[in-house]
Amino acid sequence: MITLYGFGAGFGLPEISPFVTKTEVQLKMADLAYRKQKAMPPASPKGQLPYIDDEADSIADSTFIRAHIERKYGFDFDEGLDQQQRAQAWAIERMIEHHVYWALVGARWTIPENFDKGPAHFFDGAPEERRRELRENARAGTAGNYRLSGLGRHAPEETLDLASRSLSALSVLLAGKLYLMGNKPCGADATAFGALAGLMTPFFDSPLRRRALEYADLTDYVDRMMELFYPDHAWLPSRQAA
Numbered sequence: 001m002i003t004l005y006g007f008g009a010g011f012g013l014p015e016i017s018p019f020v021t022k023t024e025v026q027l028k029m030a031d032l033a034y035r036k037q038k039a040m041p042p043a044s045p046k047g048q049l050p051y052i053d054d055e056a057d058s059i060a061d062s063t064f065i066r067a068h069i070e071r072k073y074g075f076d077f078d079e080g081l082d083q084q085q086r087a088q089a090w091a092i093e094r095m096i097e098h099h100v101y102w103a104l105v106g107a108r109w110t111i112p113e114n115f116d117k118g119p120a121h122f123f124d125g126a127p128e129e130r131r132r133e134l135r136e137n138a139r140a141g142t143a144g145n146y147r148l149s150g151l152g153r154h155a156p157e158e159t160l161d162l163a164s165r166s167l168s169a170l171s172v173l174l175a176g177k178l179y180l181m182g183n184k185p186c187g188a189d190a191t192a193f194g195a196l197a198g199l200m201t202p203f204f205d206s207p208l209r210r211r212a213l214e215y216a217d218l219t220d221y222v223d224r225m226m227e228l229f230y231p232d233h234a235w236l237p238s239r240q241a242a
Contacts (some may be wrong), residue, residue: 002032003053005039011118012203014226014233018101019062020050020204021194025229026066030075040122066187077187085181089188091174092180095166096188100195102149103163107199107206109142110152114204141176160207170196171215178224185225193225 004027006020027034034052044051044060051060052068059068061212069075078086108114119142123134144151151159170180170192179185180192199212200222213219226235 002027002034003049004034004036005043005053006036006049008036008038008080009233012201012235013197014230014235015043015194017049018104018191018194018198019048019097021197022190023050023052023062023065025190025193025225026062026069026077028229029185029187030069030073030074032069032075053148062191077190078181079186081181081184081186089181089186092170093120093188093191095169095197096191098149100153100163100166100199101217102146103159103166103208104109104195104198105142105146105149106151106159107208110146111204111206114206115139118204131175156207159213163208164211167212167215167218169231171217174217174221176198179221185228189225193229196222197226 004020004024008015008023009014013021015024024034024036037049039049041048045058046060048060050062050065051058052065054068054072057068057072059065066077070077078089081089108118119138120135122138123131126134145151151162154162173180177183179189181188196212196218199209200219201209223235226233
């Protein structure tokens with residue numbers, strides 16, 4: 001059986017990490033049996049979550065995990081899509097993972113109130129005398145990565161404007177469809193759902209969350225995906241949680 005390593009539930013979400021959510025949803029899409037265990041990034045072969053153990057194979061990074069599933073189990077996450085649609089789905093994933101995701105990181109880690117109620121608690125299990133140092137180092141490291149991503153170099157209102165353009169693009173892409181590429185979920189939907197649910201959870205407040213909630217098709221989409229893949233999770237429909 002496959003073992004999926006992630007952070008676990010928290011922040012009002014069935015899984016804290018958008019990337020672990022992506023992999024978990026894809027395992028569900030492929031109807032593969034798996035068990036889930038909590039882990040921290042240093043345990044991973046690449047120092048990041050998710051990673052999986054599948055018999056003798058240990059694979060890190062959600063994109064490479066997807067490739068492993070497709071190769072080993074013969075599952076096509078983009079079944080029914082033509083080559084142009086597959087290219088579009090890949091481009092959508094890259095926009096989400098290299099743009100929307102970093103906007104989410106900024107909202108969680110750079111807004112003091114959100115950091116204090118969320119990521120700061122990652123270190124609650126550390127020895128008391130080291131917690132402050134670990135928190136400060138992690139926050140500084142994440143802030144550095146956020147700056148390197150590009151978004152962190154801009155003023156907050158400029159970052160919000162850029163992220164809003166990506167949200168608007170996703171809204172346009174969803175127009176008239178249940179899912180990104182049609183009437184059934186494809187691989188890119190797992191990516192979009194993980195990031196958008198992470199933005200919309202009522203656990204955190206931010207200008208970006210409030211902007212995301214303005215798009216009814218995006219909030220309906222997140223609610224639809226949550227009901228499909230995490231029906232037992234106590235998720236307050238997004239627009240009611242505004």
